[in-house]
Amino acid sequence: MGCPQGSCCGSGLWNVLYNTLLNLDFSSHTKVIAFAEDLAITSQGKTPTEAEAYANSDLARIEKWAKENKLRFNETKSKAMMITRHRSNDTINVYFNNRRLEQVTEMKCLGIYFDRRLTFDKHIENIVEISTTMTHMLGKSAKLHWGLGHKCLKIIYEGALIPFITYGAPVWEEAAGKHRNFCKLQRAQRLMTIKIAKAYRTLSYDASCVMGGSHP
Helix, strand or coil: CCCCCCCCCHHHHHHHHHHHHHCCCCCCCEEEEEECCEEEEEECCCCHHHHHHHHHHHHHHHHHHHHHCCCCCCHHHCEECCCCCCCCCCCCCCEECCEECEECCEEEECCEEEECCCCCHHHHHHHHHHHHHHHHHHHCCECCCCECCHHHHHHHHHHHHHHHHCCCHHHHHHHHCCHHHHHHHHHHHHHHHHHHHCCCCCCCHHHHHHHHCCCC
């Protein structure tokens, strides 16, 4: 009969049920990663056609498991993406519930944007854009002579902004080493440290970190 969403026993019962899916006899070229009710399936092949064949085979196993357990995955919300370092415009035909999955060039998984070449440029652009917006919103109540003071701004910065920016950093840390991405992250931090120090907008990045009491 199922159980109500948000119930005390719901998550435990779901883990028991979902564990049987993770223990299916998948091919050696496929890895299945689950988080709550989300499922990521990665199939590896020497060619797009080979990877496509492994993916379709293992998706058929998952589809059969769902029918046996009276569940149905939403194929309209499921996407397919080919990850390769090579420049390729190959189309992959991956099917689920008798429907071809939409092929995309980037995908958001657990808050991190993955692109087909694993550059993570999109992810860094996203966090910089959102953190900049958050800083401008804070700036409306943190003027030079009134509003939020240095200490309060620093608490917000360290407790909200830094955890947001560094979320999942071990995944995309190599991308942060690229000069253009590094500069973007610096600009986002500089904007907030200038607010903390209540300094001029012409203040340099290094000086703003010193005056704002923040690690670069």
